[in-house]
Amino acid sequence: MNDLAYVGSQVRSLIVQNAGGTGSEALDEILGPVASAGKMLRSGLILDIGATVGAVPSPSLLSAAAAVELLHAASLIHDDLIDGSDYRRDAPAVHVTAGEGISILSGDLLLARGMKLAHEAGPAAASAWQSAFERLTLGQLAESRLSLRSAEQDFLSYISMKTAELFAASCEMGALVLELSPSTVEQVRSFGWNFGMAFQLLDDLLDLLGDDHVLGKPVETDLPNGVFGVAAIRASTTSGAALEEALEAGQFSKAYELLRDPDVVSYCLGLLEGYVDASAHSLECALPLDNAGPLVSWTKKYFKEALEDGMRAEYRHLLPLQWGRDK
Numbered sequence: 001m002n003d004l005a006y007v008g009s010q011v012r013s014l015i016v017q018n019a020g021g022t023g024s025e026a027l028d029e030i031l032g033p034v035a036s037a038g039k040m041l042r043s044g045l046i047l048d049i050g051a052t053v054g055a056v057p058s059p060s061l062l063s064a065a066a067a068v069e070l071l072h073a074a075s076l077i078h079d080d081l082i083d084g085s086d087y088r089r090d091a092p093a094v095h096v097t098a099g100e101g102i103s104i105l106s107g108d109l110l111l112a113r114g115m116k117l118a119h120e121a122g123p124a125a126a127s128a129w130q131s132a133f134e135r136l137t138l139g140q141l142a143e144s145r146l147s148l149r150s151a152e153q154d155f156l157s158y159i160s161m162k163t164a165e166l167f168a169a170s171c172e173m174g175a176l177v178l179e180l181s182p183s184t185v186e187q188v189r190s191f192g193w194n195f196g197m198a199f200q201l202l203d204d205l206l207d208l209l210g211d212d213h214v215l216g217k218p219v220e221t222d223l224p225n226g227v228f229g230v231a232a233i234r235a236s237t238t239s240g241a242a243l244e245e246a247l248e249a250g251q252f253s254k255a256y257e258l259l260r261d262p263d264v265v266s267y268c269l270g271l272l273e274g275y276v277d278a279s280a281h282s283l284e285c286a287l288p289l290d291n292a293g294p295l296v297s298w299t300k301k302y303f304k305e306a307l308e309d310g311m312r313a314e315y316r317h318l319l320p321l322q323w324g325r326d327k
Contacts, residue, residue, distance in 0.1 A: 014066040018113040035073040046174035064121035070114030077107040125173040132169035167196030187286030194279035204229035
């Protein structure tokens with residue numbers, strides 16, 4: 001199997017290279033770390049799929065991996081400006097360090113560079129990248145239409161566009177570059193989409209159960225910013241008018257206590273687990289079990305450990321045994 005750490009460093013270098021050349025050394029020094037920061041999960045899945053089928057990382061595969069990370073980084077730069085978020089991963093947001101106008105142009109530049117890399121990966125991969133960009137933008141537009149009274153399906157549709165579609169496109173691009181069969185491409189895409197849905201539901205759960213010191217970012221920020229996830233929508237149907245009244249009064253601590261109702265948490269965990277299982281099933285359908293096994297195991301372990309390790313000990317009693325209650 002290929003040395004994924006080494007290949008991942010090649011992708012990161014390609015990202016930094018394409019985030020530079022702005023004409024301003026100061027801006028280059030801002031954008032390089034911004035674009036290459038984070039866990040690089042989306043590009044990592046592309047590399048994982050390549051490793052699973054025994055493929056040697058080609059320039060096209062590296063371009064596809066870097067292209068999705070540049071799209072993701074551009075979306076975060078724009079999101080931070082729209083949401084008024086002053087920090088990203090413990091560092092000042094681009095609009096804080098470089099100004100609002102420059103942050104818009106910086107995100108646009110990363111999109112242009114990402115599009116170039118997607119085309120280098122091949123026409124089919126470029127089409128998948130463009131579709132993900134479109135869906136991500138539609139998801140951002142849909143965010144302002146969500147409220148406590150939104151149907152759960154409306155929220156799931158939103159996170160599909162905003163988060164899951166880019167994970168799906170990442171896996172699809174990798175499969176297309178590797179020239180896997182059409183049925184395999186579809187199953188690999190399904191793996192990525194379900195992974196992305198689970199990823200966003202996990203992030204939402206950690207906002208109400210997480211330990212900010214472990215996570216390295218503030219928690220309990222969604223409700224004050226008017227962001228309503230499955231837990232809030234679920235709690236609004238089980239708590240009567242209590243949640244809405246707490247939010248209207250600015251009593252966010254009380255609102256979060258309502259979201260931490262054991263039945264609400266259990267429901268959200270069940271939904272999360274369903275997407276994790278679906279992602280694993282899609283991968284098992286896509287590839288021979290002997291090949292898919294390690295990636296299936298990693299997928300299940302990733303979500304379990306992320307929740308166990310990221311949550312505050314005082315909330316652990318809310319978890320069933322399979323999610324780490326016995327730790």
